[in-house]
Amino acid sequence: MSEIKLPQDAARPxxxxxxxxxxxxxxxxxxxxxxxxxxxxxxxNISHQPLVxxxxxxxxxxxxxxxxxxxxxxxxxxxxxxxxxKQALHWGAILVAMNxxxxxxxxxxxxxxxxxxxxxxxxxxxxxxxRPQSFITPNLLSGCRDGCCRPRDRMA
Numbered sequence: 001m002s003e004i005k006l007p008q009d010a011a012r013p014x015x016x017x018x019x020x021x022x023x024x025x026x027x028x029x030x031x032x033x034x035x036x037x038x039x040x041x042x043x044x045n046i047s048h049q050p051l052v053x054x055x056x057x058x059x060x061x062x063x064x065x066x067x068x069x070x071x072x073x074x075x076x077x078x079x080x081x082x083x084x085x086k087q088a089l090h091w092g093a094i095l096v097a098m099n100x101x102x103x104x105x106x107x108x109x110x111x112x113x114x115x116x117x118x119x120x121x122x123x124x125x126x127x128x129x130x131r132p133q134s135f136i137t138p139n140l141l142s143g144c145r146d147g148c149c150r151p152r153d154r155m156a
């Protein structure tokens with residue numbers, strides 16, 4: 001079997017509890033948003049009505065988290081403006097989709113517990129799509145980019 005080549009940082013042995021704490025610290029903003037999102041789903045299920053403002057705030061907070069966590073990885077001023085613009089357009093589209101789901105006409109077709117889960121899925125999808133350079137994606141895709149796949153298996 002062929003091995004997938006890992007970046008140098010991923011190939012180094014971990015430092016134990018220190019690397020785990022560092023990983024948790026880097027992921028802390030995302031964990032906080034996750035806890036808030038699950039709390040929003042729980043409230044929606046208990047009260048049988050979604051908090052429109054809460055979900056809008058959470059979407060904007062997630063947009064800010066995505067910009068702040070990627071800010072240090074972007075080098076020059078032009079790339080930073082491009083990051084802000086891309087994230088604003090991306091999260092604006094997620095916000096529009098959430099507001100469509102919260103319209104009264106759409107709410108008639110779904111039970112109240114489903115609304116919270118749909119909004120959570122939209123937020124999760126937005127988070128996944130906004131970070132294409134997450135820690136798992138390069139490791140999974142580097143095998144095909146580095147030539148271990150047959151030519152017909154390579155992604156275009």
